[in-house]
Every structure is written in structure tokens, then in C-alpha cells.
Amino acid sequence: MVRSRMVFWIFFAPVIMWLSLLIVLPLCDLLTMSFRGENDYGDMIWTFQNYFNFFDEPIYWLTFVRTCLYAIITTFVVFLLSMPVSFYIAKLARTRVQGALMIMLLLPFWVSELVRIYGWMILLRESGVLNFFMLKIGLIDKPVEMLYNDATMIMGLVYTSMLFMVVPLVSVMESLDDSLIEAAHDLGAGQWTIWRTIIIPHCKPGITSGSIVVFMLVLGNYLTPNLMGGKNSLWFTEQIYNQFIASFNWNQGSAFGFLLLILSSLIIWIGLKLTRQKLGEVAS
């Protein structure tokens, strides 16, 4: 079917406007800003100073490494928790319950992240609900502050990003043929062998796409580390925010932003290469 040029342009124009004006140009601006800085006389010049600052100042790159490390830990915890949950929904639950469980899984995800974190705050803080009950039943003598430490922060990050792992895992597990597991069972394979040789290899695409999304969301998260992590648990996005809003040093902030972007794209690229997938497949 031959299409006219006009129809093509009707589709093409808004898309190219969106991508160039809102994605490409801003990112180019981010890159150029990160190479600008003031010299001793206060004039703007091209410089690598913003990047040198990052490596010179331990607090910057330590936060960077820390953020990356914690994002990996979170992704792994999310994976460990999601595997049995999605297995239960896809393979164990009765078919009638399945749909209801899926809806129950999806609902909290639609509620704003802020509300969910706020819920955890009133549960966990010193005057919180959990402390109230633990005091009531005599488990503890005086309230414990459960917020503002790294473990709680990771729990919060796991909580907010869990669904992005469960949903792809459920869909790949549903496509796994039950008879494979039955055959393995009949031939005498144990649970562990079945998981290792059948279920996990089959779920690999779901695991990769889930991990990529979770990792990226955790890396770029601002709210959860900020509200649950307390004073001395810095997250790299907070550094970016501080540079932009508090110090008003946009050049330094751009350099940080660009480093974060490189890190997230690099990890995603490695993940895709290792599992031989394409971004398009993972996304859909």
C-alpha cells in the first residue's frame, strides 16, 4: 500500500518534536553544562573541573559507589522475594484465585510512592504503630527507632519497586509448560534440580527485564532514601538535588547527573548483553 507523504508527516512531526525537544536537546544541554565552569576571574570557560571535583571529594564518589551497591542489593532482594510469589501465583494458586491475587498485587503500585512510604513511616517510627504493639505485648521496654537506617531504607526500596519484578516473572512463569516439571518430577528430579534446570532458565527473560527496571528505579529514586534513610545515608540523587536546588551549582549538578546516566545505561547495557536481549524486547 502506497502512503502519501502528508500522512507520513502527520505522524512524524509530533514524534520528532517530542524526541528532539524534550529528550535529545535537554540531554545535550546537560552534557555541555557539565563541562562548563568558572575560572579564577569568574568567567565561564570549558573545563573538566566538575568531573575532577567528583573524584577528588571522597563524599561524592563514595555516595556514588554506595548508591550503586545498594541498588544491586535491592535488586537481588527483590528477585529473591518475587520468585516464590510469582511462582505461587502462576503455578500454585487455583485458577479462580489467580486473577484476584494479580489485582491485589497491582493495586498498591498505583498508589503514589509517597503515600506508601508515608505509611511505612507511621508504622516504623519511634511513636509508630509497630512500637505501640510491641510495647503493649511486652516485647520491648522502650520504643525503638526503626526508621532512618540502611536496612529500613532497603526495605522501603524493595517495597516500592517489587511489582516491576513480580509482573514480568508471573508472565514468563505462566508460559512455562507444566508438563516439563511433571516429567522431571516423574524422572526423579528433586525440587532444587527442577528450579535450577527448568524454572530459572525458562524465566531468564523475565528476570532480566525485571532486574533492569528495578535497578534503574532504585538508582534514580529520591523519595525513599530521603525520607527513610535519615541524615547520614546519602543517595546520589540527593547529591544532584543539593547541587541544583541548595547550592545552585548547576554545572556540578549536571556533571553528577551525567555520571548517573552513564552508570545506569552502562549497567543496563551489560545486563542486555549478558542475556543477549534487545531493549525493545525487554520493554514490551
Add this chain to the structure above:
Amino acid sequence: MIRSLPRSKAYNWSFNCFIILYFVFLFAPLVVTCVLAFNNSDFPSLPWKGFTLDWFLSSGPERIGIFHDDQNLRSIVTSFQTAFFVSILSVIVGTCASFLFEKEEFRFKGLLYFLMLAPLVIPGVILGISLLLASNTAGMYFEDNFGLDFEVFRPSFWLVVMGQFSFITTFVTLVVSARLRKFDHSLEEAALNLGATQLGVIWHITLKFLRPAIIGAGAVAFLMSFENFNTTLFLVGSEPTLPINLYLQVRDGSTPVINAVSLLLIVGTSLLALCNLYFSKREE
């Protein structure tokens, strides 16, 4: 092991326990938030001091319920306006993009498709700061060269709309593309043979076929915009959206009014999400 295989009692029991605990973990913060919205106490914590609707209806002076709280109400209205414009814009451009990528052939299509997916892997914070930088650059350019001062280029309502639009459109495109792939192209060809114009065909046949997907994508876009925090944080001007406003309140210490707002948000988003789910189920 799975539904069709014999399972030991212990296995079943422990798995069920795990799933119950998981759902408790998933819903505990939401339930606690909702329950404490009705607590007759000045702090969002236990002990339970009796049922009250003060946090919704009270008109002051000691307690100001949400329906009399101008600041929160205004932010809710702002969020609605933002989400409205974002979903309209992203549905239009996203539909164009899915037509472009599914039906047209042109040079650099692969590159453009990759760019379209890019917002999925760019952390929201980076989208926010890069757009802030670019709009600032554009504003300075217009001011220096033409002496024009545009409100749009400073952090403002429209900048928030643009920021959210820039990545939500990608999700709309993916949803609509998935539906477009199932479209039977012989219908279009038949209509063309019968003398319809190309735009007429798209309007009367293809778009009609896509309608459920477009409505679904619009609902998702609305929800995503309503709960977005990371990108909005950097672009927001004097009119905060609800998540930003709530964040400021939570950070500075909380009152049960936040619980009341959260409850409304939970109920509202759940209803919209359930509607969306119901309609997409029926469509299948």
C-alpha cells in the same frame, strides 16, 4: 511442586504462610494510613482515641480538615490539571508514534525507535534536571536575543506538564503499538479500494479498532502523571502538585490531614485502576 503434582502438607502450609505474610507486607502501610485518618488524635499514631471525621470535615480553628485545607485542595486541583493535559498530549503523540513505528518505513527508523525507548532507562531525576537546564537555556536565549520573557521556561505548571509528557508518551506508544500489531490490514485496504481517503480510513477504522487501547493508555498516563514525583520535583514552580505538596508536609512533620489526603488518593487511584482493569479484561 505444582498444582498437578502431589505436595506435602508442610510444603503447602509454609508456602501459604509466606504468601499471606507477603500480602500483609504489601498492604500494611496502606491500611494503617487509612485507619489513622479517622483517629481522634492530633498525631497520626496510636493509641486509638475514638472515631472522628475531623480530618476530613472540620473547618478549624484547631483542626482543619482536608475539605477546608486550601493548600492541599489547590495541589489536588493542580495535579488534576497536570494529569489531564499530560494524558491528552501523550495519547495524541503516543498514537502518532505507534502509527509511525508500526506502519511507516523510513531511514533511521531504528535509531528513532531506540530514542523513543530511551526515557524508559533514563532516571526521572535526570529527565527533570536536563529539562530544567534546557528550558533555562532557551529562556535566556530568547531574553538575550529578542528581549522576550516567557513564563513557560521557568519552573512552572507547563514545564511540569512537558517533563511528565516526555516519558509517559513512551508508555502510551508501547501500549498502543501492541494493539496496532493485532490489527488486520486487509480492512484498511478494503476501505481504500472502496474509495476512502487515507486519513478517512485511519479515522473511521484504525482508530476505532485502537480505541480500547487508547483509553486504557490514557488512564495509565493519568495515573502515572498523578503520582509522579522525581521528574516533577525539579520543574515545579509556585503551584506544587499533590505528591510534592505531601512530600513537603511529611518532611516537616505530619498531621492526620496527610492521612486523610492519602486515603482519598488511595481510594481514587484504586477506583480508576480497577475501572481500567475491568474494561481491559472485558475487551479480551
